Amino acid sequence: MDNVENSNDKKEPVQKEQRPKRSFNFYWIYGIIILVILSINLFQYSANMVKINPSEYQTMAAEGDVDHIVIVNDQVVKVYIKKDRLSKEPHKSKIKGSPISGPNIAGPHYAFNQGTADVQKNEIVLDAKKYNIPYEYETQDNWGREMLNWVLFFGVMIIIWIFVMRRIGGGGGPGGQIFNIGKSRAQVFEGSKTTNVTFNDVAGLAEAKEELQEIVDFLKTPKKYTDLGAKIPKGALLVGPPGTGKTLLAKAIAGEANVPFFSLSGSDFVEMFVGVGASRVRDLFKQAKEKAPSIIFIDEIDAIGRARGRSVSMGANDERENTLNQLLTEMDGFGTNSGVILIGATNRADVLDRALMRAGRFDRQIFVDMPDLNERADILRVHLKPLKMDINVDVDFLARQTPGFSGADIANICNEAALIAARKKKKQVDKQDFLDAVDRVIGGLEKKNKIITADEKKAIAYHEAGHATVSWLVEHASPLVKVTIVPRGRSLGAAWYLPEERHLTTAEQMYDEICAALGGRAAEDVMYGQVSTGALSDLEKVTKQAYAMVTMYGLNDRVGNVSYYDSSGQSEYTFGKPYSEKTAQTIDEEVSKLIELQYVRAKRILSENKDKLTALATQLLEKEVIFKEDLEKIFGDRQWVKSEPAPSNGNGKLAPAQPPAMKTPTPTGDPAGDASSEGLFSNPN
Numbered sequence: 001m002d003n004v005e006n007s008n009d010k011k012e013p014v015q016k017e018q019r020p021k022r023s024f025n026f027y028w029i030y031g032i033i034i035l036v037i038l039s040i041n042l043f044q045y046s047a048n049m050v051k052i053n054p055s056e057y058q059t060m061a062a063e064g065d066v067d068h069i070v071i072v073n074d075q076v077v078k079v080y081i082k083k084d085r086l087s088k089e090p091h092k093s094k095i096k097g098s099p100i101s102g103p104n105i106a107g108p109h110y111a112f113n114q115g116t117a118d119v120q121k122n123e124i125v126l127d128a129k130k131y132n133i134p135y136e137y138e139t140q141d142n143w144g145r146e147m148l149n150w151v152l153f154f155g156v157m158i159i160i161w162i163f164v165m166r167r168i169g170g171g172g173g174p175g176g177q178i179f180n181i182g183k184s185r186a187q188v189f190e191g192s193k194t195t196n197v198t199f200n201d202v203a204g205l206a207e208a209k210e211e212l213q214e215i216v217d218f219l220k221t222p223k224k225y226t227d228l229g230a231k232i233p234k235g236a237l238l239v240g241p242p243g244t245g246k247t248l249l250a251k252a253i254a255g256e257a258n259v260p261f262f263s264l265s266g267s268d269f270v271e272m273f274v275g276v277g278a279s280r281v282r283d284l285f286k287q288a289k290e291k292a293p294s295i296i297f298i299d300e301i302d303a304i305g306r307a308r309g310r311s312v313s314m315g316a317n318d319e320r321e322n323t324l325n326q327l328l329t330e331m332d333g334f335g336t337n338s339g340v341i342l343i344g345a346t347n348r349a350d351v352l353d354r355a356l357m358r359a360g361r362f363d364r365q366i367f368v369d370m371p372d373l374n375e376r377a378d379i380l381r382v383h384l385k386p387l388k389m390d391i392n393v394d395v396d397f398l399a400r401q402t403p404g405f406s407g408a409d410i411a412n413i414c415n416e417a418a419l420i421a422a423r424k425k426k427k428q429v430d431k432q433d434f435l436d437a438v439d440r441v442i443g444g445l446e447k448k449n450k451i452i453t454a455d456e457k458k459a460i461a462y463h464e465a466g467h468a469t470v471s472w473l474v475e476h477a478s479p480l481v482k483v484t485i486v487p488r489g490r491s492l493g494a495a496w497y498l499p500e501e502r503h504l505t506t507a508e509q510m511y512d513e514i515c516a517a518l519g520g521r522a523a524e525d526v527m528y529g530q531v532s533t534g535a536l537s538d539l540e541k542v543t544k545q546a547y548a549m550v551t552m553y554g555l556n557d558r559v560g561n562v563s564y565y566d567s568s569g570q571s572e573y574t575f576g577k578p579y580s581e582k583t584a585q586t587i588d589e590e591v592s593k594l595i596e597l598q599y600v601r602a603k604r605i606l607s608e609n610k611d612k613l614t615a616l617a618t619q620l621l622e623k624e625v626i627f628k629e630d631l632e633k634i635f636g637d638r639q640w641v642k643s644e645p646a647p648s649n650g651n652g653k654l655a656p657a658q659p660p661a662m663k664t665p666t667p668t669g670d671p672a673g674d675a676s677s678e679g680l681f682s683n684p685n
Contacts, residue, residue, distance in 0.1 A: 049078070049111040050094050054124075057112060061131045065091070068134040069124075070108065077124060078108035190260040190291070197251040203382045204375030204407070205245055208366045212236065212249060215341060216257045219293050232293075233363040234332055235342035237301075239349040240368030243408030246345040249368070250297045253343065260291040266303030269323050277304065277323030285330040285340065292339030301344035307353045324353060331361045350567075370406055373399055379407050383414040390430040398434055403498070413437045442496075443488035450487040458621065459524060460485050460493045463534050465617040466523025467495045467516060468626075469609060470602050472635055476512035479638070484625040492534070507555045514542045515598040515605075522602035523613060542598075546591045556590050559583070609635075 057079060060066050065085045070078040081091055083105065095109050114124050128135040189195060199209050218225055218232050225232070238246040254261035262284060269277040288294045298304075304323045331342060344362065346352065356362065371379055377399040384395065402410060416437035421429040440446070452460075464483045471477035478497035485493040502509075521535035549555040552565040564578050577584060606613055615634050620626055632638075 049108055052079070052110045052112050054112055054114065057110070058127060060110075061127055061133060064131070066131070066133050067107075068136070069128060070136055070138050071114070071124065072138045072140055074137070075113055077112055077114050079110035079112075080107040081109045187263045188260060188287075189254045189263065195251040195254045197248070197255045199252045199256055201255075201382075202245060202248055202252050203378035204371045205249065205368060206375075208238070208249060208368050209252075211364055211366050212253055212343075213256075215343075216253060219257050219259050219295070219341070222293075232339070233341060234360055235344065235362040236364040236366055237349070237357070237362040238343065238345040238366050238368055240347060241370060241406060242347050243406035244368045244370060245407045246347075246368050247299055248407070250299070250343060250345060253295060253297070257295060260288070260294040262288055262294065262296045264298060266298055266300045266305070269304050270320070277319060278326035281323060281326040281330055288340045293341075294339065295341050295343060297343045297345070299345050302346045302348040302351055305344070305346070305352045305356050307351060324356070328353075328355055328361065331356075370404060371410075373403070376402055376405065376410060379410045380414070383411045387414060387418055387429050388427070390428045393429070393431050393434065397431070401435065401438055409441065413441055416440050439488065443491060443494050445488065447487040450492075452487070452492065456492075457485065458617070459528070459532060460534065461617040461620045462523045462527050462613070463520040463532075464493045464495055465613055465620055466519040466521075466526075466602075466606055468519075468616060468631060469613050469635075470519030470522070470605055471495075471497065471516040472631055472638060473605055473609065474512040474515055475639075476506075476509040477516040478513070480628055480631060482625060482627045483620060485620055486624050507549065510545060510549055510555070511594075511598060514545055514595065515602050517542045517545075518595070518599045518602045519606065522599060522606055523617075526603055526606045526610065526613075542595055543591070546594045547587070549594065550587050550590050556594075558590055559586060 057066075057077070060079070060081070065081055067080045067082045069080065072078060081095070085091060086095060086105065086109075091109070125135065127133070199213060202209060215233060215236060222232065238249060240246055250263070254263065264284070269280050284296065288296050304320060304327065306320070306324075308321050308324065342362075349357075349365070357365070377395055380395050380398055380402075384393075398413075402413060405413065413434065414437075417429050417433040420436050420440070421433045424433075426433070464485055468480055468483050471480055481496035481498050483493075483495045488494065517538045518535075520538055521531050524531045524534070550559050552563050554561040554563055566578075579587070612634050616626070616631070619630060619634075623630075
C-alpha cells in the first residue's frame with residue numbers, strides 16, 4: 001500500500017504540468033488600448049488643475065491671489081495663481097506640486113465652468129476688471145475628442161454585439177453560431193473518441209445484434225459482399241418498447257465500427273427558424289459523405305419522421321415536413337450516398353411516414369422486443385456484476401420473478417435492491433432485497449403508516465381474496481403468485497399472477513380472465529351485499545378487454561367476424577366511427593351482456609366456496625401477504641395445473657416464461673389510484 005501511495009504522489013506533479021495553458025486572447029489588447037485612451041481623455045486636465053466653483057474664485061480674486069485668467073471657448077475659465085501665493089493656504093493644500101519646486105508652478109492651477117449665459121460671462125469679466133486681473137479668450141478645437149468619443153461609442157457597440165451573438169450561438173468566434181444555425185449538431189465519434197461499448201457489453205438481443213453486426217462487418221470488409229454483387233444497406237430502423245436497448249445497440253455499433261459515427265436526436269433538427277431542419281439534414285449528410293464510409297444514428301426519429309398530412313393544422317407542420325422531405329431525398333433521392341448508412345430508433349413506428357419505411361431507405365426494420373427468460377438472466381448477470389451479493393442469490397430465480405421487464409427495468413431492480421440493502425444496513429444484497437425491489441418497482445413504495453380502518457382493511461382482504469379464489473377455480477385464469485393487502489403507492493392491495501406463455505388467446509380464456517378480474521367486486525357483493533369503489537382498475541380493464549373482443553377480435557356472435565381496428569393509425573385523426581349508430585348500440589349491449597354474465601359467474605363461484613373465501617380472507621388479514629402455498633392448503637391442488645417449464649432446455653438456457661400481472665384495488669375511488677403494471681407487462685390481470 002505504501003508503494004502505491006508513493007507512486008500516486010509522484011504522478012501528481014506530472015499531471016499538474018500537463019494541464020493545458022490558456023491561450024492569449026487578443027481582445028484584451030483592444031480593451032487595454034481603449035482604457036488608456038479613456039484615461040488620457042478624462043484626466044488630461046484634472047492632473048494639472050483643481051476644480052473649483054465661481055464663489056471660490058471670487059474669494060481668491062478679492063484677496064489678490066489671481067495672476068490672470070484664460071476663458072476657453074466661453075465656457076471653461078482657467079485660473080493662474082501668483083507664484084508667491086502658492087506656498088500659502090488654501091493653495092498649498094489644494095494644488096498638487098506645491099511648494100514652488102513642484103511641477104505645477106506655472107499653472108493653470110484652477111478651473112471652473114462659467115456656463116454659457118451672457119450674464120455669467122459679464123460677471124467674470126467685470127470681476128476681472130474690478131480687481132485688475134488680466135484676462136484673455138482662447139479657442140480650442142475639440143475635433144479630436146469628438147472623434148475619440150465616436151470611436152469609443154462604436155467600439156462599445158461592437159463589443160456588445162459580439163457578446164450577444166456569442167450568447168445566442170453558444171460560442172465559436174465572432175457572431176458565435178448565429179450564422180451556423182443551419183449546421184448539423186451531430187456528435188461525431190471517430191479516431192480515439194469512442195463510446196467504449198461493444199456488442200459483448202449488450203446482453204440478450206441476439207437477433208438484433210446479428211443484423212447490426214452484418215452492417216458493421218460490411219463496413220470493415222466490403223469486398224466479401226461486393227464480390228457477390230451485394231450492396232450495402234441504406235439504413236436500419238430499430239423499433240421496440242422503451243428501455244429495451246435500442247440506444248445501447250447504437251452505442252455498440254459506434255464502438256465496433258472503425259468508421260466515423262454521427263449521433264444526434266430527432267429533435268436536433270427542430271428549430272423555430274424556417275428551413276433550419278432541412279439545412280441541418282443537408283449539412284449532416286454532407287459531412288457523412290466527406291468521411292464515408294460512415295454511420296448516422298438518429299434517436300427518436302419519429303420527431304421528424306411522422307407521417308405527412310395527418311395533423312389537422314397543416315400549416316404548423318410545414319417545417320417538420322420540409323425536414324422529412326429533405327431526409328427522404330438524402331437517403332435515396334436522385335443522388336447516391338455510397339458508404340453512408342442511416343440507423344434510426346423509435347418506439348412509435350406506427351406513426352412514421354410510409355415513404356421513410358420503404359426498401360431503399362430503411363432496408364431493415366429490426367424489432368427489439370422485451371427480453372425473454374434467457375435474455376433476462378443474461379441482463380441480470382451484467383447488472384449484478386458491480387453488486388456485492390450474497391452467495392444464495394440465484395440469477396435464474398430472479399429472472400423468473402421479473403417477467404415482462406425491459407433491460408432498463410432490470411437495471412432499476414438491481415439498483416433498488418442495493419438501495420434497500422443499504423437502508424437495512426446489510427453488508428450484502430440478498431434474495432429478499434431483490435424480491436422487495438420487484439414489489440417496489442411494480443406496486444410502488446410501501447405505505448406502512450397509511451391510516452386504514454378495520455372495516456376498510458377487512459373489505460380489502462375480501463376483495464383480494466375474491467380475486468385469488470376465482471382465479472384459482474377457473475381453468476384459464478393466470479396462476480397466482482402472491483396476494484397482499486399492504487398498501488403500496490396509491491393502491492391498498494394487490495395480487496400478482498404469472499400468465500402462461502401463449503401467442504393466441506381463445507374466447508374461453510378471455511372469459512375466464514374477465515371473470516377473475518371481477519372476483520374482487522363479486523366478493524364484496526357476496527359478503528356484504530354492497531360494493532365499493534375499490535374495483536375501479538378492474539372495471540377499466542375488463543371494459544377494454546370486452547370491447548376488444550367485440551370490436552377488434554371478432555369474438556362475438558351477434559356482431560360477427562368484423563374488426564374495427566385500424567392498424568394504420570389514421571382513425572385517430574377522424575371524428576366519426578367506422579360503424580353506424582345501430583351497430584354502436586349493438587356493441588354496447590353485447591359488451592354489457594358479456595361483462596354481466598361473467599360477474600354473475602364470479603358471484604356463483606364465490607357463493608359455492610364462501611367458507612374457503614372466508615378462510616383465505618382471514619389468513620390474509622393475519623399475515624397481510626400470502627403465497628401460492630397458502631392457497632393450496634385451503635383449496636387443495638389446482639385442477640388445471642399445467643406443467644411448468646423446466647429450468648433448462650438442455651443447452652444451459654432457461655425455458656421461457658410470460659410476464660406476471662398485478663391487480664390493484666382502489667377503495668378510495670381515485671381514478672389515479674390504479675397502480676396496475678400495464679406499462680410493464682404484456683398481459684396484466
